[in-house]
Amino acid sequence: MRLATRIANTSIFFLGVLSTLTACGGGGSGAVEAVASDTAVVVEASAPVADSSDTTASDDPKPNILLIISDDQGLDSSAQYALSQDLPATPTLDTLAANGLVFDNFWATPGCTTTRSALITGKYGTSTGVLAIGDELPASEEVLHRYLASDEQTAQYQSALIGKWHLGGNGAAQSHPNDMGIPYFAGSLGGAIPDYYAWTFSTNGQSEQSTSYNTTQLTDSAIEWIQEQSSSWFLWLAYVAPHLPLHLPPADLSNRYLSGQESDIEDNPRDYYLAAIEAMDTEIGRLLDSMSEEQRSNTIVFFIGDNGTPAQVTDSLVYVNGSKATLAEGGIAVPMIASGMGVGRRNERESALINATDFFATIAQLAGSDVSAIHDSVSFRELLSETDIAPRQYNYVAFESERETGWAIRNQQYKLIEYAEGQQVLYDLINDPLETTELLGSGGDYSSVRSELLAELDAIR
Structure with a gap:
């Protein structure tokens, strides 16, 4: 599916969503511009947006919650931030942004393990001991999926984790997501896969070798799981892409015409890295298109990166002193988009400080929990529909690695x-x-x- 078709499909999809969204303040019509690559993608938003007082067409008023995590994608590699002259074409994400909210001050951590720990526990690494890539999340920690199941206000939620885990430590004795209270897991347990076309696929403890393109198989698993749900659900969808190794995605998933030869990959690494992002964007679009109209209208979608762009493929003209695995902005400032059910702000940007830990309280609150702050997590739910709110005054992250160890803290300036x-x-x-x-x-x-x-x-x- 080439770029023009993908733009048309995602535009049609979101026009349908807009007509049934609830809790969306503001409305009107017109064209909203979303940055794609060197040229802008214009998404027609002529459908009226439902007023927050409207009732949803769904029989279940509690929203489905889809958290999509991109692996190793910094702001310099995200079209919604336009920091680089060399950006991926991502019409699905552009449409999510045009019909939702883009956050400009979201901090993850410099590494994948540490960010995932913060997201799933609502705690800083200094609270859990997960401070380095590969650290094991202690079994004593309560993960978000288990927390939802234990709260009577959210217990009806079905939940799953599909994609990359990387919280079980290293070696044969590594823990499994099911052991932490996650009822359904399908994906890969470690930090990276050796080959996007040859990797170990694990489903609830059963492993097999897969020759399917990783991004496609994870999307297939997400589609299958969603179609099986009969009540509100929370899905943590953690793509491996665009994490190394660099590779050539299937031709119908990316808009880049690349040879895939090793010499070309070595000479043009960022092209292949961006192609993996484009392929992921296409598959996210397929996932959203697979949902019924009722599901789509009752689903809130979050898209985030887990840490900055790797040094091998970062745009050094943007970030001169840091990338993945550093405490510089190039390592911890990552993309964040919120769109769909309950997001009343459309085609807006938000400068409030958000920490990866804050997703714990936010998702719990969206699911019906009374909690607005827990552990190191502060809910940003109100920001989805209201402006001039500052859930936190400071942002903090700590990290340990051979490349860089230390901490960072900031206020608004x-x-x-x-x-x-x-x-x-x-x-x-x-x-x-x-x-x-x-x-x-x-x-x-x-x-x-x-x-x-x-x-x-x-x-x-």
Whole structure:
């Protein structure tokens, strides 16, 4: 399916959704522009948006919740942020953004394991001990799926985790998602797969070798699971893409004409990395198209990255001092989109600070829980329909690796980083979002800013 067809299909899909959405403040018609690659994609949004007082066409008022996680996709590789001149064509994500909300200050962590732990527990790594890639999530931690099942307000939710796990540690003794209270798991247990066309596919403890394209098989599994549900559901869909190894996706999934030869991959790594994102976007579109009209109108979709773009394929003209596995913005600032049921803001951007931990409380609250804050998690549900709300005043992340160990903390404007050796750096993220000018060594007096951030750090710890 080529790009023009994908744009048409996703536009048609979301026009149908818009006519039945609930809890959506604002309306009207017209064209909204979504950035794709070098040219803009225009999505016609002529269908009226339901007022928040309307009732849903669904018999089940509680929304289905779809959390889609892209593996190793930073802002420099996301068309919705337009930081790079070299971006993937993602009409499905563009349409989600045009009919929803894009977050500009979402922090994950520098690595996949640490972000997944924060998402699924609502806790910082300093609270769980999961501070490095490959760390095992302690069995004593209550994951989001189990929390939903234990709360009588959300117990009717069916839940699953499809895709990448990477929270079970390393080696043969690694834990399994089912052991943590996740009722259904289908995907891969480790951090990476050796080949997108030859990998180990595990379903609730049973493993087999797959020769299906990884992104396609994960989408097939998600479609099959959703079609089996008869009540509200929560699906954590964690794609492996666009994580290395670099490869040539099936021809009908990407708009890039590449040879797939090893020499070409070595010479043009970012092209193949972006092609994997385009293939994922196509498959997300297929997943959404597979849902019934009733399901679509009653589903909220979140799309996020788990950490920044890998150094091998990052746009170094955008992020000059950091990528995946670093505490720079290139390592922890990642894409975040919310769209669908309950998202009343359309084609808007939000600058509030959001942490990966915040998805725990937000998803629980969307599912009907009374909780608005738990552990290190603060719900941002109200932001989906209202403006001028600041769920948190500070954002924080800690990380350990051979490449970089330390912590980062920020308020709305300033970001302070301390590395393992004790060196501290300060940046003004409003006026210098790409961190080109370090302030502590600039000769200016930033002692009050530093003191404020350190005081909050002490409170967090």
